[in-house]
Amino acid sequence: DIQMTQSPSSVSASVGDRVTITCRASQGISNWLAWFQQKPGKAPKLLIFAASSLQSGVPSRFSGSGSGTDFTLTISSLQPEDFATYYCQQADSFPFTFGPGTKVDIK
Amino acid sequence: QLQLVESGGGVVQPGRSLRLSCAASGFGFSSSGMHWVRQAPGKGLEWVAVIWSDGSNKYYGDSVKGRFTISRDNAKDILYLQMNSLRIEDTAVYYCARGVVVNPWPWIDPWGQGTLVTVSS
Numbered sequence: 772d773i774q775m776t777q778s779p780s781s782v783s784a785s786v787g788d789r790v791t792i793t794c795r796a797s798q799g800i801s802n803w804l805a806w807f808q809q810k811p812g813k814a815p816k817l818l819i820f821a822a823s824s825l826q827s828g829v830p831s832r833f834s835g836s837g838s839g840t841d842f843t844l845t846i847s848s849l850q851p852e853d854f855a856t857y858y859c860q861q862a863d864s865f866p867f868t869f870g871p872g873t874k875v876d877i878k
Numbered sequence: 879q880l881q882l883v884e885s886g887g888g889v890v891q892p893g894r895s896l897r898l899s900c901a902a903s904g905f906g907f908s909s910s911g912m913h914w915v916r917q918a919p920g921k922g923l924e925w926v927a928v929i930w931s932d933g934s935n936k937y938y939g940d941s942v943k944g945r946f947t948i949s950r951d952n953a954k955d956i957l958y959l960q961m962n963s964l965r966i967e968d969t970a971v972y973y974c975a976r977g978v979v980v981n982p983w984p985w986i987d988p989w990g991q992g993t994l995v996t997v998s999s
Contacts, residue, residue: 772940815989858923860923860986867913
């Protein structure tokens with residue numbers, strides 16, 4: 772199975788900050804990677820698919836990059852509604868696997 | 879609009895069975911792959927299973943393989959998860975979600991609101 776890791780596990784940031792989250796796969800997955808946002812008590816929401824494609828309706832301050840084993844999610848200017856936990860997920864092969872999550876909270 | 883509504887969760891004893899349902903509306907269910915994903919209390923996301931739009935292919939996570947079965951009724955627009963030999967570690971919120979892009983339905987969106995399964999004696 773492909774193992775996914777994320778760093779950092781948590782980050783404290785202020786509104787307006789640029790935030791970058793890293794995701795690493797245990798083997799190459801090309802661009803078969805998605806990013807999700809989850810707020811407490813809510814279902815996850817797809818933000819980015821195919822490593823860098825923005826899901827419809829997602830603000831342009833979110834962006835994704837990477838290929839192979841190393842990927843990043845960037846929030847260019849953090850907004851109050853962005854405080855949440857972010858997960859990466861590989862879709863290269865079954866079983867699909869998620870990273871452990873990165874919690875973005877208020878500094 | 880597109881909607882996924884899970885049901886069937888509850889409290890069950892270890893070793894017993896439970897069947898979850900997910901009612902879909904607002905999109906072409908019969909042409910969509912479907913996933914189950916779970917989340918233990920306070921923990922991260924764990925992918926459980928996927929089923930192809932016509933039910934021809936099914937894949938499972940390692941921790942549920944041989945115990946859980948995903949199925950669907952395209953005439954009723956309902957997705958199922960039959961869970962047998964339940965363990966305490968199966969306690970979680972179970973989400974159903976649509977798979978986007980044909981085979982292997984890699985992108986998971988949107989998700990239902992989830993149903994809580996608690997395995998406890």
